[in-house]
Amino acid sequence: MSEFYLRTESIKQSDIMSLSVVNSSDRGILDALKSNEPCLLEGSRGTGKSFLMRVAELELEAGNKACVTVFVPFNKSSLITTDDSLQFYHWMMAKTLKYLLNKLRKLGLVVSGLTANLLSNDNNDTEERVELSLKNIVRLFEDSYKNNKTVDISSLPDIEEVKEAIQTICEENDLDRIVFFFDEAAHVFRPEQQRQFFSLFKDLRSPYITCNAAIYPGVTHFGDSFELIHDCIYKKLERSISDPDYLDYFKDIVIKQSDDSLKDEIEAQRDLFNTLALSSGGNPRMLLRTLQDITKINTKGVNGIIKSFYRTQIWSEHTDLGEKYKGHREVIDWGRDFLENSVIPRVEEYNKTRIEKGTDESTIYFWIHKDAPESVKEALRLLTYTGIIRKIDSSYRATRSELGSRYEIKYGCMLSLESTPHSDSKDFYKNLAIKKFPEFGKNHPAYAGSEKLLKKDEQQYEESLRSLLQKPIDVLVALTDWQKERLKSVGINTIEQLHNNSEDSLIEKIYGVGPARARSMKNTATAELLEYISG
Template identity: 65%
Template sequence: MPEFYLRTESIKSDDILSLSVINNYDKDIITALKSSEPCLIEGSRGTGKSFLMRVAELEIERSDVSSISVYVSFNISSLVDTEDPLQFYHWMLAKSLKALINKLKKRGIVLSSYSVSLLSNDEHNEYDGVDEDLKSIVSAFENSYKGKINIPTHSLPDIEDVKEAIETICIEHKLKRIYFFFDEAAHVFRPDQQRQFFSLFKDLRSPYITCNAAIYPGVTYFGKSFEPTHDCIYKRLDRNIKDAGYIDYFKDIVLKQSDDVTKKAIKEQGGLFKVLALSSGGNPRMLLRTIQDLERFNTQSVNQLIKQFYRSQIWIEHTELGDKYKGHKQLIDWGRDFLENIAISAIEKYNTNRKDKNKEESTIYFWVHKDSPATVKEALRLLTYTGIIRKLDSGVRASRGELGTRYEVKYGCLIALQSSPNNESDDFFNTLSIKKFPEFGKNHSSYLTISNLKNTIEDINTFRESLSNMLQKPISVLKLLTSWQKSKLNHAKIFNLEQLYSCTETELIAKIYNVGPVRARLMKNAATAELLEYLSG
């Protein structure tokens, strides 16, 4: 099978729009991102949050010369570790201003000395001085994991000066608005960082600034000063497998990146494509990844891959989160055990009973009481982050009139349990009923092993230990690097993640025979993207 783009970061800006497949649901989100109101997009990994933000960014740039869009990724946030209690706020502000200045330069906009003085806390009156200071601050924060250092943030402006500077820039250059698109909006396993991010998100609000951000379900901490329902437009990026047009939509996504052989196979084997698309549970990355891993587009290969990926690989990747972040390990391990051995077993039993009674009803859903222990809810939230389950709705009444939350298990995780997923899929899918689900009350026996678990999520020392351990991992853990890339990196004596992160493009050129600047940059970007995704979970 061909190689697909599995991450938006791998796609050139010029190719984003040509590869985009936009339905009415996506259009609604893009419209919100282009509005004057701040917007948050919530979705699991691989659902397309970054891609839609890129589309919105490009549409703004191409259709409205009086607006400027600035895309800022915070994917390197896991490496920020200083004694500054507001380290993330300062780092994110410096990174955002640096990205803004870069975009203004590209547009040929020259700042007045007044704007420059505001952006540099009266340290400079020339453009280049501000740029160099911001670059130095960002770099120092991003290398702070190596040891405790004090970073001179005195040149960072007050947030009110930032807003005044942007207002001045807009008035002087006849601009209507500056749009910030924040991707990887603060590290999901650092609640302190997330709270600081949302303080910055809210602080930047002005008639000339709109902030948009992509966040993850279940694991986002907003802090006390930010209310999603009042402070922004809140959009969930969920793709329901029961929606009309679901299969055609995902087929278009795959065909946009497919070679002629794959296009022909999909056209001739529509049923096989359907079971792969349903198995992904609405996750474009998972669908592309599974098709890319197929040996052949036939029934045997599809059945084999679905069983391997949804019975094994998807669970292994979830469990690895606990190995990376020790403070979450017990929650992650319990969540897997509960879902795999209890919830899914209950769903299977329910489906078998209904089938034995000749009832045309099946389910991939389960319900958890609203008063279940907080640790149970946290474990389930982590499962929504990795996308194994999806939170459908809360406040749902169960059989005894009690209120709780309804979840959907990824379709592939259930169909993979059949001897022939492809043959069983149509009947199973056609009988799915959202009204049918096993129930887990507030005192279910499975909660006993986790209900009194000590919360270590906020423990900074635990996080530092986890980060140090991850940086010593071999580059072989980076699954999406090619064998050629890994061999070349090893040949250059780059064996672990820390060595990879520390190596510059120039050093790659010097160390790797027959690798020029272009290929070195591609290798460095691909390796860094994979490295940062590994570190962030």
């Protein structure tokens, strides 16, 4: 089978456009990301938020020479641990300015001494000196997990000086605006980081600055000063399996990354491919993962991968979040139990009853009362984050005109319960009715035990981070067996040991590893390490 890009970070910037597939819904999102208004793009893991932001960045660069785009990844936020109450705000500021100066330098644009001075409080008056100072601050923050020491931020400018400097840069270089794309806006299990991010997001508003960011559904904390309705354009990246272009759209995504052999298989076995595409529930990464793991696209292979991935693997990954973040373990475990032992059996029984009555209706949906316990809603939010369920809408009226939210269970999770998923899929999909669903009222017995679930504090997050860093490199699935073997041969056995080694040290320590392979190994390891830590 073909090897697929499962993460945007692995794709070269020059290959983004050749791999992109854009439908009318995506085009609406891209137009918002390229507008003068700040935009938040919400989507579950693996839905393609980062990829769409990269496409928007490239389209802006190609279509408007008076606009400078700056892509700022925040995936190292999980490593920041200092006694500065605004640690994340200051790290973001330094990192954003560092990436801005780096982009301006690459474009050959001028940063005057006066502007450079605005970007630094330590009298650095050249672009190079300011960039070096910012780089040091960023590095100290990202190494702070090791010793929790204080980082000297005295050289950082305040937000008004930043906006003044950016205005000057635009005026001196005949630019209309600077557009920032913030990826992995903040660690999902650290609400305070998220609140500080949205403070900066709002503070940066100016006629010369536009900010865009990717966020996750359900687990994003905006803080008291940020309002979705007034402070941004809010877009959801969701691909419903009922969309008329759904199957063609996902086929095109896969074909873009397929070799000739796989293309021929997909064309010859289109019905089987469609079953896999529907099972992914609109998530490109899940579709690519199941295709990558299948030996052959035939009925046996498709039935087998649907059962193994959607019965076992997707649930294991959700449970693993509780292993990584001890403070959330109880609510994560309770949410899985609630869905597996209460919701899904009710949905199955609902479908069975409709069949017995001879009614051509099936459902993968359920409804939760708006006054259900907050702990129940928190468990559902985390299931939304991992993509096992999707929140369709809020304030939907069900029996007795009560208000609540409708959710969709991943199609593959429901289909995997059948003995022959592929043969059952056609009628099941054809009969799906979004207005038919079991209901869970505000005092439903299935909520029992949820009242004991409590949110845990930042200290428990830090304990979880230290535990994660001590895990063996074997948990990093993107590393090949050969890479793991070579790393272990030179005493690099844990995630932290790998993170602390530079490309140069890998070249020096590992026989047969040159610059290209060391960079590939380091980049792959870093991306996988940060995603593993981030959930």
